Amino acid sequence: xxxxxxxxxxxxxxxxxxxxxxxxxxxxxxxxxxxxxxxxxxxxxxxxxxxxxxxxxxxxxxxxxxxxxxxxxxxxxxxxxxxxxxxxxxxxxxxxxxxxxxxxxxxxxxxxxxxxxxxxxxxxxxxxxxxxxxxxxxxxxxxxxxxxxxxxxxxxxxxxxxxxxxxxxxxxxxxxxxxxxxxxxxxxxxxxxxxxxxxxxxxxxxxxxxxxxxxxxxxxxxxxxxxxxxxxxxxxxxxxxxxxxxxxxxxxxxxxxxxxxxxxxxxxxxxxxxxxxxxxxxxxxxxxxxxxxxxxxxxxxxxxxxxxxxxxxxxxxxxxxxxxxxxxxxxxxxxxxxxxxxxxxxxxxxxxxxxxxxxxxxxxxxxxxxxxxxxxxxxxxxxxxxxxxxxxxxxxxxxxxxxxxxxxxxxxxxxxxxxxxxxxxxxxxxxxxxxxxxxxxxxxxxxxxxxxxxxxxxxxxxxxxxxxxxxxxxxxxxxxxxxxxxxxxxxxxxxxxxxxxxxxxxxxxxxxxxxxxxxxxxxxxxxxxxxxxxxxxxxxxxxxxxxxxxxxxxxxxxxxxxxxxxxxxxxxxxxxxxxxxxxxxxxxxxxxxxxxxxxxxxxxxxxxxxxxxxxxxxxxxxxxxxxxxxxxxxxxxxxxxxxxxxxxx
Numbered sequence: 001x002x003x004x005x006x007x008x009x010x011x012x013x014x015x016x017x018x019x020x021x022x023x024x025x026x027x028x029x030x031x032x033x034x035x036x037x038x039x040x041x042x043x044x045x046x047x048x049x050x051x052x053x054x055x056x057x058x059x060x061x062x063x064x065x066x067x068x069x070x071x072x073x074x075x076x077x078x079x080x081x082x083x084x085x086x087x088x089x090x091x092x093x094x095x096x097x098x099x100x101x102x103x104x105x106x107x108x109x110x111x112x113x114x115x116x117x118x119x120x121x122x123x124x125x126x127x128x129x130x131x132x133x134x135x136x137x138x139x140x141x142x143x144x145x146x147x148x149x150x151x152x153x154x155x156x157x158x159x160x161x162x163x164x165x166x167x168x169x170x171x172x173x174x175x176x177x178x179x180x181x182x183x184x185x186x187x188x189x190x191x192x193x194x195x196x197x198x199x200x201x202x203x204x205x206x207x208x209x210x211x212x213x214x215x216x217x218x219x220x221x222x223x224x225x226x227x228x229x230x231x232x233x234x235x236x237x238x239x240x241x242x243x244x245x246x247x248x249x250x251x252x253x254x255x256x257x258x259x260x261x262x263x264x265x266x267x268x269x270x271x272x273x274x275x276x277x278x279x280x281x282x283x284x285x286x287x288x289x290x291x292x293x294x295x296x297x298x299x300x301x302x303x304x305x306x307x308x309x310x311x312x313x314x315x316x317x318x319x320x321x322x323x324x325x326x327x328x329x330x331x332x333x334x335x336x337x338x339x340x341x342x343x344x345x346x347x348x349x350x351x352x353x354x355x356x357x358x359x360x361x362x363x364x365x366x367x368x369x370x371x372x373x374x375x376x377x378x379x380x381x382x383x384x385x386x387x388x389x390x391x392x393x394x395x396x397x398x399x400x401x402x403x404x405x406x407x408x409x410x411x412x413x414x415x416x417x418x419x420x421x422x423x424x425x426x427x428x429x430x431x432x433x434x435x436x437x438x439x440x441x442x443x444x445x446x447x448x449x450x451x452x453x454x455x456x457x458x459x460x461x462x463x464x465x466x467x468x469x470x471x472x473x474x475x476x477x478x479x480x481x482x483x484x485x486x487x488x489x490x491x492x493x494x495x496x497x498x499x500x501x502x503x504x505x506x507x508x509x510x511x512x513x514x515x516x517x518x519x520x521x522x523x524x525x526x527x528x529x530x531x532x533x534x535x536x537x538x539x540x541x542x543x544x545x546x547x548x549x550x551x552x553x554x555x556x557x558x559x560x561x562x563x564x565x566x567x568x569x570x571x572x573x574x575x576x577x578x579x580x581x582x583x584x585x586x587x588x589x590x591x592x593x594x595x596x597x598x599x600x601x602x603x604x605x606x607x608x609x610x611x612x613x614x615x616x617x618x619x620x621x622x623x624x625x626x627x628x629x630x631x632x633x634x635x636x637x638x639x640x641x642x643x644x645x646x647x648x649x
Contacts, residue, residue: 025064
């Protein structure tokens with residue numbers, strides 16, 4: 001069973017730590033008020049006991065403030081400064097008092113506070129803290145100053161110091177309870193007051209509770225068998241002997257029995273009580289263990305089931321550890337890599353199978369992101385895979401985190417053959433398109449010459465046929481150009497000539513071929529922002545083609561109304577918005593609008609578009625560090641926005 005931190009109990013301990021800080025600070029403040037009022041009831045809990053000195057009360061107030069400032073999440077700089085000042089002020093004062101005792105001198109600070117009242121209540125060393133109190137403050141200061149310190153072996157010195165403070169306080173409380181003054185008094189020096197011992201116990205509890213998920217406190221707050229047992233027995237192990245001994249001692253003082261009988265009875269009661277408590281906890285832990293065994297059995301069954309699925313999956317599968325080691329692979333991965341399973345599992349990293357540095361850098365970052373936020377990295381991507389024999393393969397990989405672990409599981413599909421076929425298809429399309437482009441252009445030229453009357457006068461019917469041929473030839477030329485562009489994009493051989501160019505020139509040159517169509521369809525052209533002198537970094541020909549493609553679609557699907565072109569600037573980007581009042585694009589088609597297979601069907605022109613223009617436009621803009629986006633509403637029109645980086649002047 002995985003031992004996890006009990007969140008509810010951890011939060012309770014943090015609340016306990018805050019309350020301990022408040023109570024320690026309040027006790028110090030109340031004692032200072034008692035010295036002001038000279039009230040024995042406040043200064044001494046019971047008559048003829050030693051009172052808490054004013055400096056001791058001041059130290060508790062400062063440590064209470066420091067403990068409140070040490071809570072998790074307290075990162076305010078002023079709060080940190082105040083905490084540091086409080087800690088080192090008390091440490092300095094305690095060290096000075098200890099030096100007074102050791103070297104037998106007076107620094108003159110003992111009677112700085114409430115001098116007249118001190119002489120009445122404390123004739124010996126008036127106002128000076130007891131040696132045990134100074135030791136407690138030094139240990140508490142060490143705990144507060146090193147609360148977040150961690151050694152190379154993983155221990156927490158601050159928690160160790162806090163534990164020592166608790167032991168010191170417990171000795172004082174036992175001494176007062178059982179009347180053993182050597183427990184709270186060192187030699188003939190001043191004793192530690194009862195409420196001082198209580199305050200130190202609260203301080204120790206607050207210090208240990210301030211970092212419940214660190215050090216040995218992690219066992220105490222965990223839901224493991226050890227943590228559950230510690231929470232159930234620890235308080236009882238401290239309180240039961242204390243209360244039983246106190247009860248029997250009181251009856252002995254009343255003369256009910258002698259010391260031998262009292263001691264024997266105490267041993268008997270401790271044996272009986274602890275046996276009963278241990279037995280009750282054993283039964284509880286036994287039930288927890290049985291539940292754990294059932295869960296482990298279910299996990300083994302599920303593991304066998306998932307291992308079978310993992311092994312019989314049709315694709316290569318692998319499990320990656322946080323350190324990138326491959327911990328588990330299936331038979332298909334063996335075939336893909338050329339290595340035997342025993343040579344891969346726990347011995348190789350997935351990095352060894354990445355063929356180039358570009359993919360390796362990308363995949364390392366994805367691996368890191370996935371463990372910080374599982375959904376921040378892409379789940380699917382392609383990369384170049386190198387096998388045992390040095391063969392490079394195209395791989396399509398799907399990766400996901402295994403819940404409640406730092407492991408990830410990956411499915412790898414060899415798409416080398418598919419890529420080869422796609423390249424062949426692309427090359428074929430490129431070849432055919434290139435061979436067709438020239439004759440189509442020539443046909444278009446001949447038709448244009450005939451229409452201009454170079455070969456003689458035309459009859460109306462001849463002109464009608466030639467105009468139809470010109471339109472068909474133009475469509476075919478654009479289609480062939482689109483196919484060539486797509487082929488070049490897929491093969492990565494398209495070039496960009498990026499240089500500063502005026503946005504006004506881009507718009508005006510794009511409009512040249514569309515004025516006649518706008519006039520023919522009675523569409524109103526509205527221009528805005530062209531008076532601005534804006535230069536962008538762009539490939540002039542490619543951007544004109546993009547704007548022309550958008551204009552072509554806008555005119556094609558707008559039967560009446562306006563076509564608007566507006567240029568704006570936002571930060572370091574120029575934006576060209578092209579809007580229409582046409583039919584609009586349905587929402588389910590917007591997601592695929594810039595992909596190769598999208599067709600603008602259902603428009604006012606029969607047949608729609610070829611579905612390649614906007615895909616090409618998108619790729620052209622991305623290659624120029626720009627973008628093209630769309631917003632559309634059915635029945636109201638569409639707006640395309642082309643963005644380009646502004647050139648440095």
